[in-house]
Structures are given as structure tokens and as C-alpha cells.
Amino acid sequence: MKDTxxxxxxxxxxxDAVLQWxxxxxDNETYGINVMQVQEVLRYTEIAPVPGAPHYVLGxxxxxxNVVTVIDTRSRFGLQSAEVDDSTRIVIIEAEKQVxxxxxxxxAEVVYLRRSxxxxxxxxxxxxxxxxxxxxSNRDNELLILVDLDKLLSxxxxxxxxxx
Amino acid sequence: MSKSVDExxxxxxxxxxxxxxxxxxxxxxxxxxxxxSVFDVSIKTEAQQLxxxxxxxxxxxxxxxxxxxxxxxxxxxxKSIVTVSTKENTEPLVNKQALERLLAPVLKTQEPVIAKPTxxxxxPLSLPKPVEAIAVTNVVKPADVEPQQDEIISTAPxxxxxxxxxxxxxxxxxxxxxxxxxxxxxxxxxxLAVPLVxxxxxxxxxxxxxxxxxxxxxxxxxxxxxxxxNLVDTCAWVMPEKYTxxxxxxxxxxxxxxxxxxxxxxxxxxxxxxxxxxxxxxxxRSKAGKRPWLAGVVKEQMCGILHVxxxxxxxxxxxxxxxxxx
Numbered sequence: 001m002k003d004t005x006x007x008x009x010x011x012x013x014x015x016d017a018v019l020q021w022x023x024x025x026x027d028n029e030t031y032g033i034n035v036m037q038v039q040e041v042l043r044y045t046e047i048a049p050v051p052g053a054p055h056y057v058l059g060x061x062x063x064x065x066n067v068v069t070v071i072d073t074r075s076r077f078g079l080q081s082a083e084v085d086d087s088t089r090i091v092i093i094e095a096e097k098q099v100x101x102x103x104x105x106x107x108a109e110v111v112y113l114r115r116s117x118x119x120x121x122x123x124x125x126x127x128x129x130x131x132x133x134x135x136x137s138n139r140d141n142e143l144l145i146l147v148d149l150d151k152l153l154s155x156x157x158x159x160x161x162x163x164x
Numbered sequence: 165m166s167k168s169v170d171e172x173x174x175x176x177x178x179x180x181x182x183x184x185x186x187x188x189x190x191x192x193x194x195x196x197x198x199x200x201s202v203f204d205v206s207i208k209t210e211a212q213q214l215x216x217x218x219x220x221x222x223x224x225x226x227x228x229x230x231x232x233x234x235x236x237x238x239x240x241x242x243k244s245i246v247t248v249s250t251k252e253n254t255e256p257l258v259n260k261q262a263l264e265r266l267l268a269p270v271l272k273t274q275e276p277v278i279a280k281p282t283x284x285x286x287x288p289l290s291l292p293k294p295v296e297a298i299a300v301t302n303v304v305k306p307a308d309v310e311p312q313q314d315e316i317i318s319t320a321p322x323x324x325x326x327x328x329x330x331x332x333x334x335x336x337x338x339x340x341x342x343x344x345x346x347x348x349x350x351x352x353x354x355x356l357a358v359p360l361v362x363x364x365x366x367x368x369x370x371x372x373x374x375x376x377x378x379x380x381x382x383x384x385x386x387x388x389x390x391x392x393x394n395l396v397d398t399c400a401w402v403m404p405e406k407y408t409x410x411x412x413x414x415x416x417x418x419x420x421x422x423x424x425x426x427x428x429x430x431x432x433x434x435x436x437x438x439x440x441x442x443x444x445x446x447x448x449r450s451k452a453g454k455r456p457w458l459a460g461v462v463k464e465q466m467c468g469i470l471h472v473x474x475x476x477x478x479x480x481x482x483x484x485x486x487x488x489x490x
Contacts, residue, residue, distance in 0.1 A: 029373055077376045121375060122385065122394045124482035130377030138387050143373040 016116045023111055023144060024091060024104040027079045031104075032111065032137075032146045037093045041107050044088040050164060054157065057164070058103060061090065068092060069164055070101040076152060077132070095149040096158045111144065113137050118146060333448045333459045336362075336471055342443055348436035348465060352399045352415050355467035356430075360438060362472035364422030367393065367429060379482060380404075383431055386420070391427060394479070395420060398430045401485050426476040454486045 021032035022041075047059035047070050058070045070090055074081055087106035092099060118135040134148040153161065336359070345360040372384040372395060381404070383395035399415050400407045420429035441462060446469055448460040457478055459471035478487065 027374070079376070119392060122378065122382065122392075124378055124382055124394070124479070128377065132377065133375065136373075136375075136385065136392060138390060138392065141371070141387055143385055143387060143392070145373070145375065 016114050018112050018114055021111050021113060021144070021146065022091070023108040024089070025106045025108060026073060026077060026104055027082070030108065030142060030144050032113075032144050033091070033093065033149055035110055037095055037149050039092040039094055039099065042090040042092065042101070044084050044090060044103075047090075047103075053164060054160060056153075056157075057161070060164070061101060063092065063101075066099075068099055068101050069161055070103055071152070073102045073104055093149055095152065098158060098162060100161065102152075111139060113139075113144075121145070333450075333471060335473065336459055337443065337448065340443065343440050344443070345438050345440050346462065346469060347421070347438045348467065349419070349421055349430075349432040350434045350436055351402070351430075351432050352411060354399075354402065355436065355465060356398075356402075356432075357462050357465065357467055357469040358421060358423075358430075358472060359469070362424045362470070364424040364426065364429075366435065367420040367422060369395075369417050369420060369431060379484070381484070383417075386429070393420060393422065393427050393429045396428060396430050396479060398432060404484065423472050423476050423479075425473075426480070428476055428479050457485065 020035035022035050022038045023030050023032045025031075042061075042063075045061055047061055049059040050057060050069075053059070056072050056076050058072045060067050060069055062068075072081075082105065089104050089107045090101040091104055091107060092101050118137050121130075121133040121136050131151050132147050133145055134151075135146045137144045137146065339361055340359060346357040347360060347363055348355055348357050350356075367386070367388050370386060372386050374384040375382070378384075381397045381401040383397040386393045386395055397407075397415075397417075399411065416433055417431035419432050419435055421432055421435075422429045441464075445464060446460045446462055449458060449471075457471055457475035459469045459474075461467065462469050478485075
């Protein structure tokens, strides 16, 4: 009987796994991305524009000899553009087997969340950007919006990005 | 601003008026004006019929007044028009047409639901013949057509009296006692009412988190007691056609009216009061229309009363105010 309880408890804890999220700010809202997809966080550096690139591409940067495409996250999220300032960061992430950078207003912290602490986002979105959000979580009376980086771009857009 | 407020209130009221038009023919609603007298004439006493007929002819006489200012040939033609229309038994239709014309700019997104002449055939109006003579001869003063239409229309809202057993709001009415309390709240000059039994609570607007990719009427999410409330930009949802950038900037949401059995909250600018009203004080919707979220109109306050259950269904489905459920 006791063994059964232990097995159930272990199974429950496995289901309720703790995930780490890197949080960043965009337009006064806090977003989180899976820490496993984050490679590094860079201070803003000059981004070289690429002629003929899609509108959601800000340009490219040279990261230790590798060319990394930087995405305009605000544009992608349907937010108005903002001036670059001292807290602006480029978060280097890996998604869909590609390494890209996303420009954010600032990077905040790494938070730990149990799977059970993640709620579904309001399912009323019809716009394309609605699918970026995989859930929301309430932390200290602040809402954390969890972003699914794999869905940040469509399959075609990922392919297009790969060919830049 | 005050003009837009009036327009808004009027829009709401005429909306119900318009959508209930066809229902009046089947429901025993009493009416005082010529605009609706034709529909319920069969159930009225003779005295009421006479009264209505006189009122109708009074209105018609104002229209005919214009004819008196023109040469006799035109007057004769006007008389013949009046005679023809009388023969066709369409005097009330004149008012309905005028009503339709006036409301056309407001109701451009709706299909006009005007009572058909066939209804008249089913319930023939028996106007006293002497009144017809008054209509032609009782020429008093000249008047323009447009103001005349305004006068006709201005009487229309006053006809919203009586109590019709509704069909589409039956579920709501079954929940409500004969006397029930409603809370009135205000958004951009528009007053709305919500039955207290359908009220989930009142919460002050605090930190609203904006979620990307949501409809424009989705204000965002606010945390309340460790749960997320989905906030509706009520003004944007209820009257999207009037929700300009200027109006959006002027709206100052203060409270959230939570909808029972959901995590939806309607943002509002102010809470007015909660009063007890009788079911008969509401002109309930009796016909399914484009706005299932609207249960009817509270006659005294002249404001819409919400059908919360339908509203929640619509919001859950991400529908706008003029979309139909399912």
C-alpha cells in the first residue's frame, strides 16, 4: 500500500515537472521563454540590415564569427517599435534547429514554474500572433506570458530564414 | 461628447425597437402611437382603436399640411396619393417607412426587419372613415418633409410599453423572480444593466496585462484572487462602429463587471446603482436576432439589459457583438 502511494507521488511529481523560463520585457509586459532554448543574452550591438529580407527580420549580427539573424520581436508581436536603450538585449535562442536572435526591451530573470502553475491563455485570438503564446502564469500578482519559440515563425518563414 | 452619448442611447433603444418590430405582430404588446397601432389593433377596445386612429390621422395630417402650400393641382395629386394609400390600407406603413428611412444610417449593417403588409391583411385595421376626411382637409401649416419624419420617429420610442412573453430570453426569465435586482453601469455614456443573479462580482481595474494576438475588444488579463480575469473593452465590443481612436482615448475604465459562471469581466467607467425592477418593466426580446447578448430594454432607464449567459457564450467563442452564436 505504502509503495503504491510512493509510486503515485513520484508519478504526480513527474507530471508536475518544474520548468525554467528566462523572462524578458516587451512593451511593459513580461514574457517567458524556455531556458533550454536560450543560448546567451547579448547587449545590443549594431545589426546590419539585409536587403530584401522579410519585414520581421531586423538584420544580422556577427556572433564570434557566426552570422545570426535577428528578429524584430515587437513587430512579430504586433507591437509598436521602440527606441533602443541601455537595457535593450538580443537573446540568442535555438528553435526549429536554427539559431536566431530576438530583440527585446530587457531581460529580467530566470524563474521556476511548475507545469501545474501554467494556465491556458485566453482562447479568443484569431490573429497569427495568438499562437505564439503557450500559456500564462501568475507570479507575485504579475502575469507571465509564456512564448512558444518554435511557433514564432511559420514553417515557410523558418525555411526562408534558413536561406538568408 | 454629449451628442455621442445621446446617439449611443438612441442606437441601443432603436436597435431593440427595430428587431422587435416583427415580433409585435405576434405578441400582445399595447401601443400608443400610430407606428405600432396597426399591429395590436385586434386586441384593443373600440375606444383605444379610435384613440389610435385619431393619433394616426393627426400624424398624417401633419404630412398633408405640406400639400396645402402647393398649387391645387399638386394638392389634388396629394389627395389622390392619400386616397390610394388609404385604399391599400397602408397608412401605418407610411410611418414604418419613415422610421426605416430615419434609422437606415444607423442600421446599415442590419437587414431591415420591417413589418410586411401581409400582417395588415391578417389583422385589418378598421379606421373610422370620417378620420380619413380629416386627413385631407385638416391642413394647418406648411412643414418640410424631414422635420415631419423626425416628428413621426420621435413618437416611436414611447410605444415601448407592455410586456410580451419572450422566447429567446425564456431561460433568463425562468431564473429571475417577478421582481429582480439589476445593476446599472456606464460605458462611454451608454448605460447597461445586468441582473444581479448574473453578476459574478465587481472588481476595480488595476494592472491589465495585454495579450498579443487577441481581438481589439480584448482589453487584456487581470489577476484577481490568483485567477486570471479576461477583460472586455466593453465600448469596443458593444459599439465597434463608434469606437474611434478618440473615443478609445477618452474612455476611462474604472471597474470590471464580472459575468457569473465565467472569468469574463466587462470594463466600465462607473457603476450607477442597483435597483429592483419588475419583469414587466423590461421590454424583453422576443425574437432571435443578431444580438443574443441583449435580453431587452429596461423601459424606464431606456438602457439595454444583458443576457449574460449568451454574452459569455459569445465571448468564449471570440465573437463580436453582431455575430450570431453557432
